[in-house]
Amino acid sequence: MTERVAIVGAGLTGALLATMLGQRGYDVAVYERRPDPRLAGAERGRSINLAISTRGLTALQAVGLEEDVLARGLLMRGRMIHTATGEEEFQPYSADGERGINSISRGELNAVLLDAAEKLPGVSLHFEHRLTALDLDVRTMSFAAPSGSVDVEADAIIGADGAFSVVRRAMQGRVGFDFSQDYLSHSYKELTIPAVNGDYALDPGALHIWPRGASMMIALPNLDKTFTATLFWPRTGPGSFEEIATPEQARRYFDDNYPDASELMPDLEEDYRLNPVGALLTVRCSPWNTGRVALIGDAAHAICPFYGQGANAGFEDCIELIAQLELHAGNWEPALDAYARIRKPQGDAIADLALHNFIEMRDSVNSLSYRALHSTELLLHRALGDRYKTRYEMVSFSTVPYAEIEPTVRRQRTVAGVATAVGLAGLAYLGFAARRR
Ligand SMILES: Cc1cc2nc3c(=O)[nH]c(=O)nc-3n(C[C@H](O)[C@H](O)[C@H](O)COP(=O)(O)OP(=O)(O)OC[C@H]3O[C@@H](n4cnc5c(N)ncnc54)[C@H](O)[C@@H]3O)c2cc1C
Structure with a gap:
């Protein structure tokens, strides 16, 4: 019998996950509280565009949508710093000056994903269905819909309902569920x-x-x-x-x-x-799953937008969830368990990286010492290739697990510091020896 999967939320993460599951033959019903955004248009002043980078593109490639999305994007190869007196200075993101992040309309990206999901025979989209109640044990849900209250049952439920997730709120009632919102x-x-x-x-x-x-x-x-x-x-x-x-x-x-x-x-x-x-808020919670119910995207890890990674991270969650489902032969409980165990540290790590990048963007980019470090790191990357990668490169241009990035940065900087000290000592010795001769 085909399993019925309910996804709550047809934002970026929910729509992508519906496509991935639909492509694998699952019977997927997506419930979204808002009207169809493809008909209703964007809300005024609410995150019009966003930056999609390697992690997001990797997930889009997996469902065959990378080209389609890139065709609607604009490549930004670096930061243009505007000083208080109106001067501009360009700082490339990558050592080769070529790689960049893609500015894409949130509405268009959502529409591409919803179109792709809707085309699949097993996927149905239900707009204007707001989740109001959820029983985690028997997986029954109640939705407020234009026709009145609608009750639904599912074999597995995925909460992709954003930073103020109602699915998560149901999980908060469980002993052992940790939650913080900053x-x-x-x-x-x-x-x-x-x-x-x-x-x-x-x-x-x-x-x-x-x-x-x-x-x-x-x-x-x-x-x-x-x-x-x-x-x-x-x-x-x-x-x-x-x-x-x-x-x-x-x-x-x-x-x-x-x-x-x-x-x-x-x-x-x-x-x-x-x-x-x-x-702007950071949400951390644990565990991301209970039985056959799990959280994904902002519902599991709302982060601040300073690395442009929220949606990218949600897309990476989808890849991991699908990988675990395949690894566990469609057995939801162990698959969701493994997915949550693997992705939770990644969610925490990108939340910290994002907060760190806020200080860099609003302040450090202006300083001489930051600019010198940035140029040196790009030089080192050019000289040493993958043996020296900047934090930005690892976050935006790789799929290195987020939790490995900070330890790698520290290790690289120690090695670079030691190498510089050895080099300087060597130069000093040569100078001393030359003077003695
Ligand atoms: C200013 C700003 C800039 C950003 N820039 C970037 C960027 O450059 N790059 C990047 O990767 N990320 C960026 N982000 C983060 C990104 O927007 C989010 O990480 C991403 O939208 C999360 O997608 P999601 O599908 O998990 O959640 P959401 O996009 O929040 O979608 C959740 C969906 O669930 C629906 N829903 C909520 N409650 C219910 C309910 N009870 N019943 C049914 N449906 C429900 C909502 O209506 C919504 O459609 C930015 C965020 C902000 C605020």
């Missing part, structure tokens, strides 16, 4: 930099950053020649969303702090007034 002191707001005379106002081959120490603005290009800019400002205190309350104050703040961008944003006041302020 709000960042900063929130975000999206704005638009429109095209100028039909062309991009800034270089579309870069991710633009206006680092200002305690806060920052970034901008990613869109195919329609606009940029989506995102402010990451403190919620309260100096330079915060609370302090800069009116559109007029926002314009004055922009003129003082982002003068080059301010000139390019005629609709700043309107965007600032209308677009919502979004919270």
Whole structure:
């Protein structure tokens, strides 16, 4: 008998997992609380575009969608730093200067994935179905739908319902389930930099950053020649969303702090007034599974967006879940157990890396010492190849498990430090010997 799998949430992770399971002949029903986003369009000011890198592309390749998605993306090969006085400096992401991350419309990516899932004979999509109750033992669910309450049973349930997961909330009632939720002191707001005379106002081959120490603005290009800019400002205190309350104050703040961008944003006041302020949080929980129910994507590990890895990590979860299902011959309980055990440390590691990268993006990129280290590391990578990889390369251009990245960075830096010290000692000795002769 074909097993019935229910996926709660038709966001990026849920839609990809539905496609992967559907391609393997599973009977998959996806329940999504919102209307079909392909018909309803994007919500104003809610994460318009996002960066997809190697991990996400690897998962998309596995379902045959990599080309399709890349055709809708723009390659950003490095960061363009905008100083407070309006100068620009380009910092490549990779040693060869060629590799980059792809700016892609979230709505389009979601639509591509939903189209792919919907085409599969075993997959059905149920929009406007909000999960309201879940019995973990017998795997029954209740959904609030336009026609009233709908009750559903499934052989396995996957919670892909995002940072405020209702599936996770049901698991929180279990003894032994650990959960933490940490709000960042900063929130975000999206704005638009429109095209100028039909062309991009800034270089579309870069991710633009206006680092200002305690806060920052970034901008990613869109195919329609606009940029989506995102402010990451403190919620309260100096330079915060609370302090800069009116559109007029926002314009004055922009003129003082982002003068080059301010000139390019005629609709700043309107965007600032209308677009919502979004919270940023890190969610950690454990275990990610109980019986034949498991969490995936943001439901298991909501992280801050500073490495552009949330969706990439969710896509990697899908690969692992499928690999374990195949390894365990479709036996859900051991497969979900192994999946959760393998992916939980990865979720924790990328959460930490993301928080670390916030400090790098808003502050360190400006400093001389950071720039010197960045250039040296790229030189070392060029000279030593895969024996020396930067943290950024490992996160964005590899599928090295996230949890291995920080220990590798530390090891490499120790070796590089020792090599530099030995080299300097050797030079000093040669100089001393030459003087004695
Ligand atoms: C500002 C910002 C920028 C980001 N930039 C990047 C980036 O550059 N690169 C990157 O990889 N990631 C980025 N991310 C992270 C990325 O958006 C998330 O990691 C990703 O969307 C997670 O996908 P998901 O499917 O797990 O969850 P979600 O996208 O949150 O989808 C969950 C789905 O579940 C549905 N749902 C919720 N509750 C219920 C319910 N009770 N019943 C039924 N359905 C329900 C929701 O409506 C939603 O459709 C960014 C995030 C933010 C906030």
